[in-house]
Amino acid sequence: MADVTLEKVFEEAKALTPDEQRQLRELLAREQMRGRRDEIKPVGHVPVIDRGREMRWLIEHRDEYAGQWVALAGDRLIAHGSAAREVFAAARAAGVERPLVAQVEPKDALPFGGW
Numbered sequence: 001m002a003d004v005t006l007e008k009v010f011e012e013a014k015a016l017t018p019d020e021q022r023q024l025r026e027l028l029a030r031e032q033m034r035g036r037r038d039e040i041k042p043v044g045h046v047p048v049i050d051r052g053r054e055m056r057w058l059i060e061h062r063d064e065y066a067g068q069w070v071a072l073a074g075d076r077l078i079a080h081g082s083a084a085r086e087v088f089a090a091a092r093a094a095g096v097e098r099p100l101v102a103q104v105e106p107k108d109a110l111p112f113g114g115w
Contacts, residue, residue, distance in 0.1 A: 069104075073100075
């Protein structure tokens, strides 16, 4: 097998029918995934966080913080400001591991329709 080069294998693959080339791609993809299975580690159970209190807080305090970023833990305001990154950092510094960070939209804001 020492005299087999990638170029020779490629030339052989080009001579295959389109269906055989598809089968070869599938075989190579399966073989590649076989090697990766050992690298995949299970994450375990990720708890779902009920954000109902945060959502209510956003509705109740919309006028006070319109246009600002806020970090919330339950119904408690942890930090607010004009930059999301700074607000998130302040919440983490306050010891909140998974804060809800959101930009408060004014009541009259049009819905976001995408780019």
